Amino acid sequence: MSTGARIWESEPRRAVADVCNRLYERSYLVATSGNVSVRRGEGFLITPASTRKDAVGPDSIIECRADGTPLDPEKRPSSEVAMHREVYRARPDVNAAIHAHPHYCLACSLAEISLTEMLLPELAIYIGPVPLVPYATPGTDEMCVKLAPFIEKHNAFLLKRHGVLVLGKDLQDAYNRLEHLEHIANVAYLVSSMGTIEPLTKTELRKLTSQARKLGQHISQTLLELLE
Numbered sequence: 001m002s003t004g005a006r007i008w009e010s011e012p013r014r015a016v017a018d019v020c021n022r023l024y025e026r027s028y029l030v031a032t033s034g035n036v037s038v039r040r041g042e043g044f045l046i047t048p049a050s051t052r053k054d055a056v057g058p059d060s061i062i063e064c065r066a067d068g069t070p071l072d073p074e075k076r077p078s079s080e081v082a083m084h085r086e087v088y089r090a091r092p093d094v095n096a097a098i099h100a101h102p103h104y105c106l107a108c109s110l111a112e113i114s115l116t117e118m119l120l121p122e123l124a125i126y127i128g129p130v131p132l133v134p135y136a137t138p139g140t141d142e143m144c145v146k147l148a149p150f151i152e153k154h155n156a157f158l159l160k161r162h163g164v165l166v167l168g169k170d171l172q173d174a175y176n177r178l179e180h181l182e183h184i185a186n187v188a189y190l191v192s193s194m195g196t197i198e199p200l201t202k203t204e205l206r207k208l209t210s211q212a213r214k215l216g217q218h219i220s221q222t223l224l225e226l227l228e
Contacts, residue, residue, distance in 0.1 A: 012045055016047065016056075034099055043066050044066075044085075047060070064081060067085065091167065099165045099166075100164060116130060118200045118205055121200070123181075124200065130156045132157075135161050166181060169216075209224075
């Protein structure tokens, strides 16, 4: 395990801040957009509302109860705290969630370019099918309602007109998946004008699923159902 990974595990507030800074540096979000959280005990830590992500530090991170209310009533968590709350309620295997607006993921959500077919090995190994969640007003309970049917079976979600939500067993896992997903979305966007692209066969997907298990990856339920 790298020194950075160990620090992320032992210092969750610093980890969330580091991820925010990385997201900003890579233009995966801009200004105050996006939000990051990690599970902590019965609740979770999350980024504050209306704060530039290049300015987020460990002291900025807000601790919330399981219902999403902050332990300190004077602090204001992200306006999309409810989305993170629902993720942790529905997925006990998930300990981190990242919502960002990377360019190609956002473009795919607008153009309705599907990321559910397994075009690349990385998608099968690290993420699984990525559904397009219908549009909902950001920061409202409507977002939770639209997301709810997809949460249990997937590890990442394109949010129509609103970027992407990626889950992980820890923050490093979620961040790695986000990088893979933006790369895959980039490729899917580029080849969308070339006509039909053949997805990987079930035989190859079964081999990739076996490899994913060896790597300790959580196999999405939808991918498993596809292989039945």
